Amino acid sequence: MIEVAGLTKFYGEVRALDDVTFSVRKGEIIGFLGPNGAGKTTTMRILTGFLSPTTGTAKVGGYDVVENSLEVRRITGYLPETVPLYNEMRVRDYLGYMARIRGVQRKRIRDRVDYAVERCGLREVADRIIGHLSKGYRQRVGVAQAIIHDPQVLILDEPTIGLDPVQVREVRQLIKDMAGERTIILSTHILPEVSMTCERVLIIHKGRIVAEDTPEGLSRRLSQSERILVRLARIPSQPLSALGKLDNVIKVEHVGDNLFAVEAPAGHDIREQLAEFIVKNGWGLLELRREEMTLEEIFVNLVTRE
Amino acid sequence: MAQVTKVLVGFKPKETVGRIGEWFAVTFAIALREVRSLFSSWIAYVTLAFFEIWAGFFFFAIARIGQTADMRYLFWNMAVILFIVLPMVTMRLLAEERRLGTLELLLTSPVTDWQVVLGKFLGAYYWLIVALGLTLYVPYLVHRFSGGTVDLGPYWTAYIGLLLFGAAAISVGVFWSALTDNQIIAAFATFGTLLLVYVITWPTEGTGTLAEICRKVSLYYRYQDFTAGLIQSKDVIFFLLLSLAFLYLAVQVLGSRRWR
Ligand SMILES: Nc1ncnc2c1ncn2[C@@H]1O[C@H](COP(=O)(O)OP(=O)(O)O)[C@@H](O)[C@H]1O
Ligand SMILES: [Mg+2]
Numbered sequence: 423m424i425e426v427a428g429l430t431k432f433y434g435e436v437r438a439l440d441d442v443t444f445s446v447r448k449g450e451i452i453g454f455l456g457p458n459g460a461g462k463t464t465t466m467r468i469l470t471g472f473l474s475p476t477t478g479t480a481k482v483g484g485y486d487v488v489e490n491s492l493e494v495r496r497i498t499g500y501l502p503e504t505v506p507l508y509n510e511m512r513v514r515d516y517l518g519y520m521a522r523i524r525g526v527q528r529k530r531i532r533d534r535v536d537y538a539v540e541r542c543g544l545r546e547v548a549d550r551i552i553g554h555l556s557k558g559y560r561q562r563v564g565v566a567q568a569i570i571h572d573p574q575v576l577i578l579d580e581p582t583i584g585l586d587p588v589q590v591r592e593v594r595q596l597i598k599d600m601a602g603e604r605t606i607i608l609s610t611h612i613l614p615e616v617s618m619t620c621e622r623v624l625i626i627h628k629g630r631i632v633a634e635d636t637p638e639g640l641s642r643r644l645s646q647s648e649r650i651l652v653r654l655a656r657i658p659s660q661p662l663s664a665l666g667k668l669d670n671v672i673k674v675e676h677v678g679d680n681l682f683a684v685e686a687p688a689g690h691d692i693r694e695q696l697a698e699f700i701v702k703n704g705w706g707l708l709e710l711r712r713e714e715m716t717l718e719e720i721f722v723n724l725v726t727r728e
Numbered sequence: 729m730a731q732v733t734k735v736l737v738g739f740k741p742k743e744t745v746g747r748i749g750e751w752f753a754v755t756f757a758i759a760l761r762e763v764r765s766l767f768s769s770w771i772a773y774v775t776l777a778f779f780e781i782w783a784g785f786f787f788f789a790i791a792r793i794g795q796t797a798d799m800r801y802l803f804w805n806m807a808v809i810l811f812i813v814l815p816m817v818t819m820r821l822l823a824e825e826r827r828l829g830t831l832e833l834l835l836t837s838p839v840t841d842w843q844v845v846l847g848k849f850l851g852a853y854y855w856l857i858v859a860l861g862l863t864l865y866v867p868y869l870v871h872r873f874s875g876g877t878v879d880l881g882p883y884w885t886a887y888i889g890l891l892l893f894g895a896a897a898i899s900v901g902v903f904w905s906a907l908t909d910n911q912i913i914a915a916f917a918t919f920g921t922l923l924l925v926y927v928i929t930w931p932t933e934g935t936g937t938l939a940e941i942c943r944k945v946s947l948y949y950r951y952q953d954f955t956a957g958l959i960q961s962k963d964v965i966f967f968l969l970l971s972l973a974f975l976y977l978a979v980q981v982l983g984s985r986r987w988r
Contacts, residue, residue, distance in 0.1 A: 467832075470836040471835075471836055471986075472832055472835055472836050472985075472986070473985070473986050474986040474987055492838045492840070493838075495836055495837055495838040496838040498836070500832075500833070500836045502829060502832045502833065502836075504829040504832075505829075506828050506829035506830040506831075506832060506833050507828075507830070508761070508765060508828070508830060509828075510764075510765055510768045510769075511761075511764070511765075519757065519761050520833070520837075522753075522754060522757040523754055523757060523758065523834065523837045523838075523839050524837050524838065525754075525837075525838045528753070567833070
């Protein structure tokens with residue numbers, strides 16, 4: 423559905439994108455993950471025809487974003503990072519207007535507005551003035567305008583930024599609900615977001631794609647070490663150095679009150695050995711489990727390794 | 729060539745008319761939103777009030793104090809007031825959308841840059857029509873109180889002149905509004921441009937190449953003919969081409985952002 427090849431973008435001297443290549447299958451949700459300034463917005467603006475690439479090509483639904491920009495825009499829904507809305511308009515009027523300029527036939531506008539209002543949970547605020555809405559509702563209006571013309575492709579730039587946790591959950595659910603029916607690209611610099619909503623993650627850093635995988639695959643592929651968490655009933659005087667002397671233990675950390683993280687090289691299962699040692703010393707083993715690496719750690723890992 | 733044949737063979741008049749209709753319908757939708765937005769802010773009313781009060785004042789002065797139905801002086805001043813208030817009407821057109829970020833939505837929708845620029849132009853043009861419409865009491869009162877003896881012809885040509893002059897002025901405003909997202913700068917630049925063509929009117933008296941050139945480029949000089957009851961096609965074409973030129977420049981400015 424989306425094919426991006428060798429995309430490079432310069433803003434004057436600043437290279438915002440550097441040879442970015444990726445593709446998205448029909449119906450897939452992919453997450454674009456990267457810190458601020460990584461080039462997420464730039465990529466999305468190129469895909470939506472707002473900017474042109476310096477070199478490289480991008481195709482959406484088989485249409486080139488430069489050559490056939492209007493066709494691309496017809497099948498794409500876009501929510502920019504800033505959630506641009508006309509504050510003086512009412513929600514329903516705004517959606518009707520967006521439907522019109524997104525090419526919805528006049529007689530179908532009412533149906534489409536009703537659909538988007540329903541879909542995004544905007545019924546109670548549909549006749550309110552946008553300027554008076556809470557941030558969570560504004561965001562939903564933003565999503566509603568993006569799906570108003572029933573686009574095949576949905577591009578959402580940081581759709582949950584600036585929302586409170588409840589609102590974040592709602593917007594994520596909204597996006598997840600649309601999985602399968604549309605091809606979705608969403609960007610974020612919040613790591614748990616992609617593991618919660620996306621099937622595949624592209625990690626972008628300084629304008630380059632540095633990793634691409636499923637959220638789980640990524641954490642598997644990148645864990646060079648395994649961390650075992652142990653909770654002890656009685657904390658000995660020198661637990662760190664005692665545990666550190668065990669075979670294959672790289673590092674021991676005191677992470678909570680009575681919780682310790684023991685790190686071993688990948689492929690070495692030290693759990694049995696660890697359990698025996700703790701029991702033998704009578705420290706009272708309450709819990710022992712392998713810690714999955716979070717995307718956050720993977721990210722830091724990738725970025726610092728470069 | 730294949731493309732040309734395809735277009736020719738596939739030409740369906742009805743469909744083409746439908747598509748052109750749709751093109752304008754969407755353009756009007758953009759214009760309508762602009763009108764609503766303009767008239768939901770105080771700027772529309774302050775500028776209208778300013779225009780109407782000054783126009784009313786001149787009318788009163790000419791009719792009551794001057795005791796004449798020769799309204800050339802009034803129409804001339806209407807153009808001058810327009811160049812003071814129109815920049816305030818046009819400054820927000822694209823600059824406001826850029827500031828709000830809604831320009832990004834507009835330009836990533838399946839509308840062409842021409843539709844956006846034309847829609848904005850028409851939005852501001854609506855203000856002009858309202859402003860001029862509210863002065864129609866002038867011909868009405870003159871007609872009524874003169875018992876129909878005054879020839880209103882020059883009035884109507886003056887209105888046509890104002891509509892043309894206004895189109896050019898609004899296009900200049902659209903252009904500056906496309907260029908900067910600072911509304912104050914957009915307003916002053918528009919005002920400055922219109923002032924410049926006003927100043928150029930001064931040396932149009934007399935002979936010589938300078939006066940000749942000034943007569944050619946001065947909006948006000950050309951507009952004067954209209955207030956005298958004269959519609960010349962070269963003047964009409966001049967105003968239309970000038971409007972088109974500035975709208976074209978605005979389209980170019982919008983398009984250039986893609987490469988920045
Ligand atoms: N309009 C612009 N002009 C100049 N530089 C820009 C512009 N937009 C973005 N940049 C630069 O390009 C880089 C990528 O920005 P962006 O795509 O916005 O990143 P992200 O969305 O991942 O935070 C940053 O270094 C940013 O400073
Ligand atoms: Mg961004």
